[in-house]
Amino acid sequence: MNDDLLRRLRTEQARALLDDADPYEAVMLACDLLVAGVGSEAVTALAAEPARTLATHEANRRLAAVVAELGLPEPDLPTAVALIAADACERILDGSLPAEAGTHGLYVVGYQGSPLDDLLPAVTALAAYLEDDLGGRADDELRTRLAALARIILDRVRAQNLA
Incomplete structure (x- = not known):
C-alpha cells in the first residue's frame, strides 16, 4: 500500500475514533485500495457498499473491519x-x-x-x-x-x- 493510501486510511480511522468516518470517503478509499491490490475480504465488502447512501454506523463498522484485517494499530x-x-x-x-x-x-x-x-x-x-x-x-x-x-x-x- 502506498503512502497516500495509508495516510487516507489512517485519517478515516482517526475520524472514526474521534467522531465518525465519512461513509463516502470510506467507500472510495476501499475502492482505491482494491485498485492498488489490497483485496482483503473487509476491503472488498466496504468497496461494494453504496457510497452515497451508506449509513455512518455501517461505514464505521466496515472501516473497523478493514483496519483490523490489515492489522493497523489505533492511533493515539x-x-x-x-x-x-x-x-x-x-x-x-x-x-x-x-x-x-x-x-x-x-x-x-x-x-x-x-x-x-x-x-x-x-x-x-x-x-x-x-x-x-x-x-x-x-x-x-x-x-x-x-x-x-x-x-x-x-x-x-x-x-x-x-x-
Missing part, C-alpha cells in the same frame, strides 16, 4: 487529531473543502490532549466571524484568514512529525 489521540486537522487543512488549501465546513472542521484542534489545542482560539475567532459577522457564508477575507491558519496548522503538524 494526538496523532488522530493531527491526521484529521492536516487532512482538513490540505482540503481547505486545495479548495475541495468549502471554507464554511473547513472552519468548523478545524475545531478538532481543541480535543483534550491535542498537540494543537493552543490554536483553538484562532479557530473559534474564525468561526465567530463566519457565523456572527457573515451569517454563515464565507467571504474572501475569511477564506484568506482560513488559508493562513491552515498553513500554520500544516507547518506545525509536519514540523512535529505528528501525522
Whole structure:
C-alpha cells in the first residue's frame, strides 16, 4: 500500500475514533485500495457498499473491519487529531473543502490532549466571524484568514512529525 493510501486510511480511522468516518470517503478509499491490490475480504465488502447512501454506523463498522484485517494499530489521540486537522487543512488549501465546513472542521484542534489545542482560539475567532459577522457564508477575507491558519496548522503538524 502506498503512502497516500495509508495516510487516507489512517485519517478515516482517526475520524472514526474521534467522531465518525465519512461513509463516502470510506467507500472510495476501499475502492482505491482494491485498485492498488489490497483485496482483503473487509476491503472488498466496504468497496461494494453504496457510497452515497451508506449509513455512518455501517461505514464505521466496515472501516473497523478493514483496519483490523490489515492489522493497523489505533492511533493515539494526538496523532488522530493531527491526521484529521492536516487532512482538513490540505482540503481547505486545495479548495475541495468549502471554507464554511473547513472552519468548523478545524475545531478538532481543541480535543483534550491535542498537540494543537493552543490554536483553538484562532479557530473559534474564525468561526465567530463566519457565523456572527457573515451569517454563515464565507467571504474572501475569511477564506484568506482560513488559508493562513491552515498553513500554520500544516507547518506545525509536519514540523512535529505528528501525522
